[in-house]
Amino acid sequence: MNRFFTCSLVAAFGLVAVGCGGGGDGAASGEAPATEQPAETEAPAAGLSVPDWMLVDEAGKTVTLEIVAGKDDSNNRWNFNGYSRGNGTIVVPAGYNVVINFRNDDPNIAHSIGVDSGTGNFPATFQNPEPVFAGAMSASATSMQEATQPGASESISFTADAAGEYTLICYIPAHAATGMWINFNVSEDGSAGFVSS
Numbered sequence: 001m002n003r004f005f006t007c008s009l010v011a012a013f014g015l016v017a018v019g020c021g022g023g024g025d026g027a028a029s030g031e032a033p034a035t036e037q038p039a040e041t042e043a044p045a046a047g048l049s050v051p052d053w054m055l056v057d058e059a060g061k062t063v064t065l066e067i068v069a070g071k072d073d074s075n076n077r078w079n080f081n082g083y084s085r086g087n088g089t090i091v092v093p094a095g096y097n098v099v100i101n102f103r104n105d106d107p108n109i110a111h112s113i114g115v116d117s118g119t120g121n122f123p124a125t126f127q128n129p130e131p132v133f134a135g136a137m138s139a140s141a142t143s144m145q146e147a148t149q150p151g152a153s154e155s156i157s158f159t160a161d162a163a164g165e166y167t168l169i170c171y172i173p174a175h176a177a178t179g180m181w182i183n184f185n186v187s188e189d190g191s192a193g194f195v196s197s
Contacts, residue, residue, distance in 0.1 A: 048091055048193025053081060056192045063092045063160075063192060064099045067113060069148070069170065069180075070106025077106040078180035080113070080168060086120070087197050089183035093190045094163040102138055103153040110149050112141035112171045113156070115184050119167055122176035132166050133158040141171035163188040 050056060053066040070077035075084035092098055102113045114129065114137030116122075131137035135158035140146035148154050169181040 047195050048191060049195070050193050054090070054192075054194060060097075061093075061095065062097045062099065064101065065090065066101050067103070067168070069102070069104045069111035069113070070150075075179045077108070078111070078170065078175050078178060080170075080180070080182050083182045083196065085179040086167070086181060086183055089185055089195050089197070090168065091185045091187050091191055091193055091195075092160050093192050094160060094186050094188050096160055096192075097157060098133075098136075098160050099155060099157045101153065101155050102148060104148045104150055107150050110144050110147040110172060111175065111180070112138045112147040114138060114141055114169060114171055115158070116167050116169045116171075116176075116181075118169075118176075119165060119183070122169065122181065124177050125173045126171050126176075129171050131158070132162070132164075133160060137171070142173065144172055147172055160186045162186065 053068075055064040056062075057064070067080050069080060071079060071082045074082055078084060081088070100113060104111045115132045116129065117132050126142050129137065129141065135156055138148055138154050138156055163186045166184045166186070167176075167181045168184040169176040172180075
């Protein structure tokens with residue numbers, strides 16, 4: 001069979017499968033959709049969604065984030081979960097405990113993570129940075145030799161005790177300045193979730 005005929009056959013089969021009910025969410029037949037949010041997660045505010053790497057536990061007043069540095073090739077692997085240059089916003093409720101399970105998948109260079117009060121125009125290097133919230137920064141955050149190395153993981157935990165607009169950044173020299181940051185907002189109204197821009 002030639003390549004064009006094979007591709008056409010595959011496309012036609014896909015249309016037949018969809019027309020026969022394949023790929024549906026089961027709503028018409030009374031079945032529950034295959035992808036449901038965990039019971040402990042309240043529906044997010046308008047525009048926000050709760051991705052699979054974010055767990056909001058209202059009863060425990062905790063938000064757990066699985067954040068991966070260098071998840072893909074975007075921004076030279078200087079990204080968090082594939083987002084950089086402020087093109088994503090994490091929102092957590094004020095007063096919640098936030099746990100960040102941080103992993104560095106960049107095969108070439110160390111990264112760090114922290115919540116900073118700056119919202120752009122980051123310096124090339126940080127001198128003794130202080131996180132906005134006590135505990136909201138990974139160990140040795142400015143050191144290329146001692147920060148979270150390729151393949152390594154680290155967890156940080158802090159209380160987001162002041163509503164406002166902040167950033168989640170990498171403190172390694174030049175990383176934040178060249179885009180390794182996303183927005184990190186603490187909501188007064190209790191909203192939580194993520195939105196990309």
